[in-house]
Amino acid sequence: MAHMLRGAAAIVGLGLTEFGTLPERSHLEVMAEAAHGALSDAGLTVKDVDGLFVSNFASPFLALQAAEYLGIDPAVLDSTNIGGSTFVSHVQAAAMALATGLCNVALIAYGSTSRSGGRAGQTRGPLGRVPYEDVYSPRNPIGSYAMAAARHMHEFGTTREQLASVATSARAWAAKNPRAEMREPITVEDVANARMICDPFTVLDCCLVSDGGAAVVMVRSERAGDFPKPPVHLLGIGVGVTHDQIAQMPDLTVTAVAKGAPRAFGMAGISRDDIDVMEFYDAFTINTILFLEDLGFCAKGEGGALVESGAIAPGGHLPVNTNGGGLSCVHPGMYGLFTVAEAVEQLRGEAEGRQIDGAEIALCNGNGGKLSSQVTAIFGTGATV
Amino acid sequence: MSDNRTFDSPGPDAIYRAALENGAFQIQKCGGCGAHIFYPRAICPACGSTDLGWVMASGRGTVYSTTVVRQRPERGGDYNICLVDLEEGPRLVSRVVDTPPDEVRIGQPVEAFIGELNEEKVVLFRLAEAG
Numbered sequence: 282m283a284h285m286l287r288g289a290a291a292i293v294g295l296g297l298t299e300f301g302t303l304p305e306r307s308h309l310e311v312m313a314e315a316a317h318g319a320l321s322d323a324g325l326t327v328k329d330v331d332g333l334f335v336s337n338f339a340s341p342f343l344a345l346q347a348a349e350y351l352g353i354d355p356a357v358l359d360s361t362n363i364g365g366s367t368f369v370s371h372v373q374a375a376a377m378a379l380a381t382g383l384c385n386v387a388l389i390a391y392g393s394t395s396r397s398g399g400r401a402g403q404t405r406g407p408l409g410r411v412p413y414e415d416v417y418s419p420r421n422p423i424g425s426y427a428m429a430a431a432r433h434m435h436e437f438g439t440t441r442e443q444l445a446s447v448a449t450s451a452r453a454w455a456a457k458n459p460r461a462e463m464r465e466p467i468t469v470e471d472v473a474n475a476r477m478i479c480d481p482f483t484v485l486d487c488c489l490v491s492d493g494g495a496a497v498v499m500v501r502s503e504r505a506g507d508f509p510k511p512p513v514h515l516l517g518i519g520v521g522v523t524h525d526q527i528a529q530m531p532d533l534t535v536t537a538v539a540k541g542a543p544r545a546f547g548m549a550g551i552s553r554d555d556i557d558v559m560e561f562y563d564a565f566t567i568n569t570i571l572f573l574e575d576l577g578f579c580a581k582g583e584g585g586a587l588v589e590s591g592a593i594a595p596g597g598h599l600p601v602n603t604n605g606g607g608l609s610c611v612h613p614g615m616y617g618l619f620t621v622a623e624a625v626e627q628l629r630g631e632a633e634g635r636q637i638d639g640a641e642i643a644l645c646n647g648n649g650g651k652l653s654s655q656v657t658a659i660f661g662t663g664a665t666v
Numbered sequence: 667m668s669d670n671r672t673f674d675s676p677g678p679d680a681i682y683r684a685a686l687e688n689g690a691f692q693i694q695k696c697g698g699c700g701a702h703i704f705y706p707r708a709i710c711p712a713c714g715s716t717d718l719g720w721v722m723a724s725g726r727g728t729v730y731s732t733t734v735v736r737q738r739p740e741r742g743g744d745y746n747i748c749l750v751d752l753e754e755g756p757r758l759v760s761r762v763v764d765t766p767p768d769e770v771r772i773g774q775p776v777e778a779f780i781g782e783l784n785e786e787k788v789v790l791f792r793l794a795e796a797g
Contacts, residue, residue: 418783428748
């Protein structure tokens, strides 16, 4: 028997702000623009929303702030923060709240001014002291991901050039996306020769720091056909966690995708061969290699060769991060919701010059902390439910 | 070795820090399952027992991974950040010092000592003497 959440809820509204530098704006203003966009897309207003899902690094009481700011009278609120994979986990929470009737219209929204900062701005990274690690100034999160990359190179012979292929693939996709921030082509040499940040990562192995916002509206699938745009149905979702502090990650070459993704596939009742397009939280180049391996698209250790083959770039057989990803499209501190946004555009057939022909099923993988939390969500068109 | 006072004051974190101030690098050992534990906990993450005691860390370990945090010389220059697997099992973040940071290699044996960073006593490592 199918899982009760399979096909229970669908995304019927999507809102995105401009990406890049949004000066003299507060994070709430950016979030409100995205939320308004998503609700307008669905033919709704804030007065229709009774489930609110928000999070950021700066505001412990963001759910209250956002409800007040937007004029929402919520029956369900969730501002859980598990790092940048939050928002993909919010899709799980929203689907549960919708399926059980706790709410009828769920809004998941994020806005940030990570680049511009300012009085009401966002911090640039996770807050909260990590008591046994921060004293060493590991430049988190970069240092932790860099050590995962170094370990992967040591164990499997993954090369500097293979890491760079992740960045050049993302950039090639971004070149097709008018919304993406960084659209000039780059080469493997450009990545390898860029300014070193934390070995082996240069600045081009690291995601952007942007201003920007995104929002989606979810409803129960039974009424998802009543909205202007084609619904994007949730088929499966799974959460996995391995650690908070990087020293507690059991194996730096195996992420919690290996735990969460089987839960998502099990719920969806599909296999990885059914996936048409994937959107990963590529905070750093090593992420994409690890996630491809942990999703089973290649054996452990072979992810570097897979990306180097061009598989994930435009024209490849495993399109990944068709918007340009956090590396080249946008990265406003927490990227999770932007993976969902791109999946929605692909499954609606609205991705224009970067559209994957006939895309019916999309996989999103949100990543949080220092490879700490992973949330895999599988979405499909109406034909897949 | 297990006195099972895990929820008494001072807590495991304070006991660890006090020992470090006095020049001792201690880790916990679980009386329930025998696992060595770092960082200090109130409950064994391996088995759930609260029967936790203290042992002196051997200080011997192996570099599990390493990076160089690149920093302009006027801000203090480059430095090493690493993960060390202690001989007893637990892994911790630290720095290998007294060696150029980009010459630290995965798999190298290292030895702990208690040093100071940002006016706080911390466990640091040096490359172990050959032989």
